[in-house]
Each structure stands twice: as C-alpha cells, then as structure tokens.
Amino acid sequence: MDPAAPHPTPSRPDPVEEAVRRIRAHGERVTVARTAVLRVLADAGSYLTADQTFVRVNRAAPGVHRTTIYRALDALERLGLVVQTRMGQDAAAYQLSPSLLGATEPRLHVICRTCGRVDEVAADLLADVAQRLAAENQFTLDPTAVALTGQCTHCATGNRSNSPR
C-alpha cells in the first residue's frame, strides 16, 4: 500500500512513459487518446481487442471515438510500441511491445479451437523454429504475431459439454 512503490521493479519506470518518449523520438505526437491506449494496454494482463481497448479507454478518457482507437493502435504498432496478434477468427488482439516491458521474449499464447480458451506458454517455444526459418527460408519470424491454434486436453478428450466458443 506504499504509494511511492506501486511496482515491485522500481528500476523499470513506467512502460507508458518510455513509450511516450519513443513517440516523441519518432517525431509523432503524444495525445490523450494514444496515452490512454498505452495505459490501458500496460494495465491489462494479456491481449486486448480493439473494442476492449475502446471500452477501457473511455472509462478513463470519455469521448474517445472507436475509430481513434483503431488509428492509435495502428500508429503505435507502426512505431513498434504495440504488437498485433490474430487469434482464431476473432478480432485482432493487441499487447504492449515486449521491448517496453523489459522482456526479451514476447508473451506467447495458445488458443483452443473448441472452447476458445487462451493459455500462456513458454516464451522460448518458437526459438528453434525462428532459427530454422532464418536459416532455411531467409524469413524473420515474428513470434508475437503468431497465434498457435489447437485443442486443450479438456476439449481433445471428446468433452463436448464445453461452450463451443
């Protein structure tokens, strides 16, 4: 409850501050909408869709238009501050870039095709794959943008009682 130490890692300031710095460094503008989007993504534990971001941003900064969320997310992605991932058929999902979080590895998730559940998995899972792609196909894999689809044990064992989505 110490207001002076909101985070366990004081050495890493605030990802939002760092992001703002980088926006300026790129010569782009820091606006209420963009800052709010960054804050919301920073506070979110995992992926957020554009719509979820819209809802949360409007709690803190009412009046921000849905279109602006899309444009802000797009701009932040171009600046490398936000990463977009596609999971299944659904809306695109966004998270802060690992570089802002001090993480060397991005968060990696698997999604169950049947029940739609999302689980986090070992971040280095695709390390070998990335190396092989670089060597054999001259292709630089973006592990964050990869959505691994399949089935969780619960659904794979023929459990049909799950909500199909």
Place this chain on the structure above:
Amino acid sequence: MDPAAPHPTPSRPDPVEEAVRRIRAHGERVTVARTAVLRVLADAGSYLTADQTFVRVNRAAPGVHRTTIYRALDALERLGLVVQTRMGQDAAAYQLSPSLLGATEPRLHVICRTCGRVDEVAADLLADVAQRLAAENQFTLDPTAVALTGQCTHCATGNRSNSPR
C-alpha cells in the same frame, strides 16, 4: 499426358472421391456444391479463400451462391475434410485436409507482414513445438491452422519499395 495415369501415385485414387465417401459415411449429403468445392480445393496448388473458391466453383457449376460456399466449407471442415487457416488480417483460407492427400504432414506457410507474400516451408517445422506443447501444456497443436507471420529478407532489409500489401 497419359490419361490413365494423371497422378504419379496411382495407389491413391482421387481425394474428391475419398471425401465423398467420407461425407456419406458421416450420413451427410453429397451435393453439387460440396463436390465442386472439393474439386476446386483439390486442384488448387495452395490455400484458397472463400471468395476464390466461390469464383472457381462458379466456373464449373454456375449458379452456386456465395453463401453456399461458406456453408459447404463449414460443413466440410466439421467433417474433417477441409482445414481452415487464418493468415494475417485477411480472409480465412482453406485447403483440403492432409488426410485426403495421403500426406502425413500438412502444408505449412509463412506470410510476410510487409509485402504479404506467402511461402511454403518445411512441413515438419513445428513437430518439436507440437511435442513440447503436448508435454508441457497438455495442448494438441493444430499445425495446419497456424499462420507464421514475420518478414521476408527482402522486406526485412529495409526495402520499402514493396507494395505494402
């Protein structure tokens, strides 16, 4: 050009015939639309979107409605005869199930985030990943449904002259 040997592997007849057999085995109906969809997918070298399938089906069987393509693809996917993959932001892409082609491994592709190009890669690329997911996360990976995103050398080397999509 020998009409009696259209395929180098005569032991495997026609994926469409096999698919039709399985449709019947599941107690579902074999229709012109479904057969045409299967034929088109069988003849296609790689992924087809629903719309591409629609266009090609209508060349062979004019009058088939776009909605029917969606419903046919959905039905065939439920029967395990067709696999759907999402690539980037674009429309869903479909291919015949590997089980129909006698292949043990599905086709695997990488897509360049910048220029949108799709390349086929080694089919066993994700074998280790699948094993790890099974062991560590009790998760059955569906390699066919995975779209690997990243950048091709051409775009990664700062080449900005590409059509951005």
Place this chain on the structure above:
DNA sequence: CTGCTTGCAAAGTGTTTGCAGGCCC
C-alpha cells in the same frame, strides 16, 4: 417423402476512409 441443403436478401461484425475541425509541438 422427409428434412438436409440451397438461393436469396438482409443483417452483423470488425475495420477503414473522407472530410472538417481541433490540438500538439
């Protein structure tokens, strides 16, 4: 004949665009 499939039209969802006004730098 029974009811799964289809055609048609319309709605739905997620996302993008054009334009005028507003705010950041």
Place this chain on the structure above:
DNA sequence: GGGCCTGCAAACACTTTGCAAGCAG
C-alpha cells in the same frame, strides 16, 4: 500557426442468419 490527430458518418470486406423452395437419400 502548420499540420498531425481526432470525431463523425459512411463505406467496406468478410461472414452469418432467416426463410421458403429444392433436391438427396
């Protein structure tokens, strides 16, 4: 103050749904 960002409305692409008619089994 110049021009990037935004709000608003409309368009957009892809996909789904309701209903009546049609065809497979």
